Amino acid sequence: MKVSLFITCLNDAFFPKVGEAMVRLLARYGIRLQFPELQTCCGQPAYNSGYWAEARTSAITILEAFEDSDFVIAPSGSCTYMIHHYEALFKDNPLLLDKALKLKQKTYEFTQFLVQVVGITNMGAVFPHKVTYHPSCHGSRLLGARQEPMDLLANVRGLELVPLPYAEDCCGFGGTFAVKMAPISGAMVSEKVDHVIETEAEVLVGLDMACLMNIAGHLRYRDEPVRVMHLAELLYEGVRGA
Amino acid sequence: MSRQDNAAGSVKARADLALNDEFLRKAVRFTTERLRRGKKEAAEEQGSWEEWRERGRQIRLHTIAHLDYYLNLFADNARANGVHVHFAETSAEAVKISLEIAQQKAAKTVLKSKSMVTEELHINDALQAIGVEAIESDLGEYIIQLAGESPSHIIIPAIHRNRFQIAELLSEDAGMPLPPDTSILAGYVRKKLREHFLEADIGMTGCNFAIAETGSMVLFENEGNARMVTTLPKTQITLMGMERIIPSWADLEVMATLLPRSATGQKLTVYMSGITGPRRSEDADGPDEMHIIIVDNGRSNQLGDPELQELLSCIRCGACLNACPVYRHIGGHAYGGPYSGPIGAVLKPALQKNVAEWDDIANASSLCGACYEACPVKIPLHDMLVYLRRRKVDAGFGDKAEAAGMKGFAAAMGSAKRMKLAVKAGRLAQKLVARDGGIRIRLGPLKGWNTYRVAPILAKRSFREQWRELEHELQAELKEQKPDVQARMERAIREREAGKGGIGHD
Numbered sequence: 001m002k003v004s005l006f007i008t009c010l011n012d013a014f015f016p017k018v019g020e021a022m023v024r025l026l027a028r029y030g031i032r033l034q035f036p037e038l039q040t041c042c043g044q045p046a047y048n049s050g051y052w053a054e055a056r057t058s059a060i061t062i063l064e065a066f067e068d069s070d071f072v073i074a075p076s077g078s079c080t081y082m083i084h085h086y087e088a089l090f091k092d093n094p095l096l097l098d099k100a101l102k103l104k105q106k107t108y109e110f111t112q113f114l115v116q117v118v119g120i121t122n123m124g125a126v127f128p129h130k131v132t133y134h135p136s137c138h139g140s141r142l143l144g145a146r147q148e149p150m151d152l153l154a155n156v157r158g159l160e161l162v163p164l165p166y167a168e169d170c171c172g173f174g175g176t177f178a179v180k181m182a183p184i185s186g187a188m189v190s191e192k193v194d195h196v197i198e199t200e201a202e203v204l205v206g207l208d209m210a211c212l213m214n215i216a217g218h219l220r221y222r223d224e225p226v227r228v229m230h231l232a233e234l235l236y237e238g239v240r241g242a
Numbered sequence: 243m244s245r246q247d248n249a250a251g252s253v254k255a256r257a258d259l260a261l262n263d264e265f266l267r268k269a270v271r272f273t274t275e276r277l278r279r280g281k282k283e284a285a286e287e288q289g290s291w292e293e294w295r296e297r298g299r300q301i302r303l304h305t306i307a308h309l310d311y312y313l314n315l316f317a318d319n320a321r322a323n324g325v326h327v328h329f330a331e332t333s334a335e336a337v338k339i340s341l342e343i344a345q346q347k348a349a350k351t352v353l354k355s356k357s358m359v360t361e362e363l364h365i366n367d368a369l370q371a372i373g374v375e376a377i378e379s380d381l382g383e384y385i386i387q388l389a390g391e392s393p394s395h396i397i398i399p400a401i402h403r404n405r406f407q408i409a410e411l412l413s414e415d416a417g418m419p420l421p422p423d424t425s426i427l428a429g430y431v432r433k434k435l436r437e438h439f440l441e442a443d444i445g446m447t448g449c450n451f452a453i454a455e456t457g458s459m460v461l462f463e464n465e466g467n468a469r470m471v472t473t474l475p476k477t478q479i480t481l482m483g484m485e486r487i488i489p490s491w492a493d494l495e496v497m498a499t500l501l502p503r504s505a506t507g508q509k510l511t512v513y514m515s516g517i518t519g520p521r522r523s524e525d526a527d528g529p530d531e532m533h534i535i536i537v538d539n540g541r542s543n544q545l546g547d548p549e550l551q552e553l554l555s556c557i558r559c560g561a562c563l564n565a566c567p568v569y570r571h572i573g574g575h576a577y578g579g580p581y582s583g584p585i586g587a588v589l590k591p592a593l594q595k596n597v598a599e600w601d602d603i604a605n606a607s608s609l610c611g612a613c614y615e616a617c618p619v620k621i622p623l624h625d626m627l628v629y630l631r632r633r634k635v636d637a638g639f640g641d642k643a644e645a646a647g648m649k650g651f652a653a654a655m656g657s658a659k660r661m662k663l664a665v666k667a668g669r670l671a672q673k674l675v676a677r678d679g680g681i682r683i684r685l686g687p688l689k690g691w692n693t694y695r696v697a698p699i700l701a702k703r704s705f706r707e708q709w710r711e712l713e714h715e716l717q718a719e720l721k722e723q724k725p726d727v728q729a730r731m732e733r734a735i736r737e738r739e740a741g742k743g744g745i746g747h748d
Contacts, residue, residue: 001731007705009655013665014698016705020712027716030723031731035709040655048609050631050640051648058655070735105738117734118727137610170567174608176644181254181606182690183261187571188608189694217695220680 004069005033006062006107008079008209009041015209018075021236022110026073028239029118033073039065042082047089049176056089063099071117072107075232076208077139080109084142109139110232111148111207121151125238128158132201134192134215136208137170149207149231156238162199166191173214189218196226203227205234253602256576263573269404270394270573277398278564280507281616288503298500299620301493302555309545309554312454312487313536319457323519326533329484333363333539340365340446340479343533344374347477349443355461355468356380357448358558359481359537361393361580365446376446377438379467384431388415394574394582396560397505402573435467445475445529449482450557451497452534455490458518459534462501462511469515478520478529484536485554497557500618504559540593549629550592555619556585562613562623568606577603584613584623591630597637604630647687662706669700 003026007019023033039062043055062083066072074080086100114120133153139145153161172178172188192215196204204219204226206212216228229237250256260266285291305312317327330336340363344352352369354360354376366376366387378387382399386392388411393399400408409422412430420430447468451460459480461468472478488494502508521528544550563569563583574582578601579590587607591600604627613623634640654664675683680696691697 001728001735003731009661012705013668013700016701016703016708019705020708023712023716024719027720029727030721031727032716032720035706035713037706037709038658040658040661041651043655046648046651048628048631049644049648050628050633050635051645051651052632054648054652057652061655061658071731117731119730137608137612141611141615168612169570170608170610170612172567172608174610177605177608179687179690180641180644181257182693183254184257184568184571184606185608185690186694187261188567191571213698214695217691217697220696221694 001071002069003031003033003071003073004066005035006039006042006066006072006074006079007035008074008076010213011075011209014213015230018209018230018232021230021232022073022075025123025232025236025239028123029120031118034069036065036069042079043089044079044082044085045175047082047085048174052089059086059089060096063096063103066103066107067099070106071113072103073110073113074107075110075230076210077109077136077143077145078208078210080107081138081142083107109143109145109207111152112143112145115148115151122155123152123235123239124242125155125235126157126242127234127238129203130160130162130199130201131203131205131234132162132164132196132199133167134164134171134196134204134206134211135167136206136211137168139207140168145207152231152235153205156235157242159238162201164199165195167195171211171215173211175210178214185214186218189214193218193222193224197224201226203229203234205229205231207231253576253578253606256578257572257606260572260576265404265407266402266573267571269402271570272404273395273398273401274564274570277506277560278616281504281561281564282507284503284507284509287509288499294496294499295618295620297496298557298618299555301488301496302557302619303552305487305489305493306485306545306551306554309485309487312489313484316452316454316457316487317536319455320459320519320534321457323457324532325457325519326531328533328535329538330535331538333537336481336535336537336539337363337365337368339533339535340481341368341372343477343479344369344444345372347443349374349477351375351377351438351442352444352446352479353438353442353471353475354378354380354383354446355448355463355471356383356399357446357481358393358396358580359448359483360446362539363481363537365481377435377442379435379438379471380463380465381428381431384435385411388412392575392580395563396558396581396583396585398560402575439470439474442471442475443477445471445473445478447471447478447480449480449486449534450501451488451494452482452486453489453491453494453516454487456518458516460494461513461515461517462498463515464506464508464512466513469513472515472517472529473527476529477531477533479533479535481535481537484538484541485556501557501559504557504561504616504618540595543595544592550588550626552621553588553592553626555621556589557619558585559618561616561618565612565616567610567612568608572606576606579603584627585621588623588626588630591634592626597634597639600630600634600639604634658706662704665700665704669702672699 011018041058043059046055090096171192172185178185369376385400395401405422413420449459450462520532569583577586611624676699
């Protein structure tokens with residue numbers, strides 16, 4: 001059985017530790033993640049901005065990289081959901097459309113794979129810190145990954161989970177939106193950070209590094225010392241410390 | 243500020259105005275929060291909300307798919323009830339028909355109840371130009387009419403103003419100081435409007451739903467003005483978007499369940515009026531003459547358009563505005579049209595066939611999907627925003643710098659090899675600007691980002707550069723796979739092959 005890591009370009013280039021944590025966590029359950037090196041980016045930045053030809057160029061690498069995988073696991077709800085848009089992106093190319101539909105069926109966001117497919121909610125992690133959780137929009141709204149991260153966090157020993165006020169409100173990232181409509185995006189991330197600080201949590205955890213990079217960037221801009229982590233990193237740190 | 247000023251400048255300039263207006267942001271936040279909380283509670287209390295949404299969606303999809311049939315049925319039945327039915331292809335035509343009726347009746351005043359379609363047509367200005375006074379009877383509309391503004395929310399037109407600002411406006415109108423007390427202010431307007439109700443020549447309304455099977459039109463409201471407007475004046479004009487149709491009264495039950503709950507969190511609106519033709523001899527009141535003007539004004543652009551047809555399903559509840567984190571910060575005037583929020587960001591370009599005239603509004607969204615989640619008829623507004631962006635790019639009106647950037651993106655992401663090179667080049671470049679593991683310069687594409695954030699730096703070694711080492715180390719770490727894990731994964735594959743998508747898959 002071939003279980004593949006879809007690292008996503010952002011994690012590949014900026015946050016490789018997230019991928020490492022996923023690989024090492026799954027190894028504990030005998031799941032050996034493969035890394036098909038043909039993959040680049042899912043194409044979302046171009047797709048969302050309206051540049052579909054450019055999005056296709058990038059998306060084709062994903063279709064090819066994972067063609068013979070049985071499962072494809074990504075540390076991002078947004079990049080996972082982008083695969084669902086391939087149906088629209090490749091609707092005029094029957095060959096690629098077929099590949100796109102197959103890929104959609106076997107691609108999972110990390111926590112949904114863990115909880116729904118493998119059936120793990122308790123990884124035996126210990127993380128004695130005050131933590132708050134930001135549900136990223138695409139993962140929670142479009143993929144429905146709402147309960148999975150909650151279950152995983154609930155089973156971490158020593159972890160105190162503080163609810164994030166207005167958690168479901170977007171952090172303001174939105175890809176190129178953050179650059180094109182910078183003041184609006186800035187107002188959104190500023191409100192998000194206000195709420196994170198309100199919780200007095202030491203750690204902000206989430207399932208999507210793009211959103212977390214946005215929030216972390218504004219936290220740092222305001223010199224707020226909240227640590228920002230992907231849930232995979234938190235769990236891996238937690239099982240190593242256990 | 244005149245009505246035109248509300249739409250002046252670029253989307254960004256208007257958004258900046260709003261972002262620097264703390265009163266506006268606070269007022270918008272306060273009311274949208276109250277409304278979305280109300281909606282959430284009402285939906286939970288209703289139970290099986292998702293089923294109601296799906297029913298609502300199906301009714302709207304069916305009606306729009308057969309819109310020509312239902313429109314004709316509606317028009318025939320309304321005419322049989324004695325209504326004058328007019329079709330207007332453009333806003334100019336709708337205005338012309340309305341003015342002709344006003345002139346024919348030698349009307350001096352037109353009393354209006356809240357109608358978004360008349361905002362599309364700028365009918366108040368047109369009436370004024372021929373010497374007819376248009377008076378808004380809805381409290382919110384009355385306030386913005388005094389202020390010379392357009393509505394900044396589909397159902398709460400004066401949402402951007404707090405009660406102190408409203409007291410100031412109304413004090414000026416009254417010629418005496420009024421306290422910022424909501425019930426006193428409403429009382430003042432009520433008293434003032436009473437006089438108008440009795441003397442108005444024409445009543446003008448919008449239409450929430452038009453019932454095809456009986457040719458009736460239905461109005462939802464809380465203040466009771468629409469009922470006054472449709473009973474007291476001798477002549478009534480109803481302006482309705484051509485998509486307001488539903489087939490039957492049975493369908494109205496579903497809509498009456500969805501609309502008030504989605505709009506304000508109410509189980510029912512205070513007044514729901516169904517009007518079937520002008521006054522009959524046995525009726526106690528009602529207009530002697532009734533006109534319904536069915537307005538296209540760009541709506542038929544969406545008919546037969548697989549990406550945007552569902553836009554015609556909209557029931558104008560405003561739930562997407564209340565859920566939207568962008569609207570929350572910039573309010574409605576930043577959208578530069580009668581409709582604001584996510585639905586406005588889609589409608590504004592979609593109603594305008596000429597792509598060259600589209601502004602930047604479809605870009606003012608993070609595509610978070612809160613609008614779709616809030617929508618009682620499940621319109622995928624977040625997807626439509628992407629389609630509109632693509633159409634603008636395809637028509638050659640994309641931003642030049644962005645287009646160049648996307649060419650670069652495709653070049654780098656077209657192959658893993660080139661991506662690796664691009665990341666390496668990035669690492670070299672960042673050496674010049676990175677300090678303490680972050681980048682703070684506000685130049686080029688980093689300007690927007692770094693005005694509000696510190697940018698992260700590329701990792702010393704990317705994941706793919708570490709992979710071989712990591713893979714080697716894992717040989718030792720890999721535990722034996724438990725049979726139940728293996729079995730669960732095999733089952734997931736079997737279910738997938740049997741056509742059952744499973745979690746996260748439709």
